[in-house]
Amino acid sequence: MDRGEDVKPEEQVSKVTKPPCYKIIILGESGVGKTCLSFRFCAGRFPQSTEATIGLDFREKIVELEGTRIKLQLWDTAGQERFRKSVTPHYYRGACAVVLVYDVTNASSLMALDHWMQELEYHGLTNKIPRILVGNKCDQEDVKVKTEDAQRWADDRGMPLFETSAKDDSQCDHVEAIFLTVAHKLKNGKNLIKPVVDPNNPEIEPVRVLYRSSLTQPTQDQTEDYSSCCF
Template identity: 55%
Template sequence: MANEAHGRGEGAGLASNSLELSTSLERSVQTRIFKIIVIGDSNVGKTCLTFRFTGGSFPDKTEATIGVDFREKAVEIEGERIKVQVWDTAGQERFRKSMVEHYYRNVHAVVFVYDVTKMVSFENLKTWIQECNGHRVSASVPRVLVGNKCDLVDQIQVPSNMALKFADAHNMLLFETSAKDPKESQNVDSIFMCLACRLKAQKSLIYWNVEREDGKVRLNQEPDPKTNCPC
């Protein structure tokens, strides 16, 4: 009996130690980062779009991006704090040479941007998609299509239905927005939030929400009714 009691006491001690260790491990888990790259022709508004999302405003003056600019925004999705790391890439060939491989390495999501007032920028999307595929970006990596500058209603050259067809053909979501128009800022946020939600759902399946039990797979998290995912 005494041995048993001793054994139980030892077991309880071990359990409390394990709990502490587990708590410290949970604490040590860093905020996850989702790397999202924004690509498209020069002057389509990639910088303004990323600036609108991360800074919440439209920049007064922008210069051509050299290489890449990194922007980050911490968002909270379903109670988890996530860092959205936006890679604002250069549109001009001379400013992106020898950088391209870094863009696509371990990328979590891709945002293709075109200018709704420039048909050429829409036509060039094929080239951008080819480049993306050429760098072995997995098909599971979410991709979205963004038509920027939709506030210039009089100058629109790319009809929405054409863009929608293109997006459907390439299995992408389409967003038409304007980084300049403050009314559209929520729409801009929703592009990245939508991607973050999809990524969270994907990654949760991989790292967090899957628990094996006796060789069986069980999703241990019930869907939260108070979810704050904007999708």
């Protein structure tokens, strides 16, 4: 008798290996484009309509690097002061990498990142995890932050600088490069915080609806089934 006839139906269902999940937090003042950057990377386009993030917002995307699948979970938070204290502890917990964002048309948004660096230091994350500086809205003509000034800020704090536009389709590859650079650092172990796995079920990948967005009037492709998050 063929051995395949003895296999129970449930045994014939192949297990799906759960990729490691890395939590990436996106920091910056309100209006610099944090949500638009994460949406561009995960959805591959600029959102048609947005409103200010209230509380927390996150998205997930699975990428493959050299044959290895890893899940990137992108968290961004409201830049307004009144939201910071309520979400801070949960927001920083388990973070594996940080993307700091400023608006190239707003010089104060770069200076304000010093506050966010203090937050990272307070939560013990300053030197433990990869950090990247991103200047957004490079499609605008009214640029107030010179590249050399932003580069100096980044060099002083030991992080690379990217300048891009989440809105401009011609620069969308730059957005991809930002998060893939982070992904490579995480995959190569350049962080001291391990990726999160489910200790109760490390092999099976559960799937459920998990998409929180500040986007108004979400379309069908903006609401998808995502794997369980890693907080």
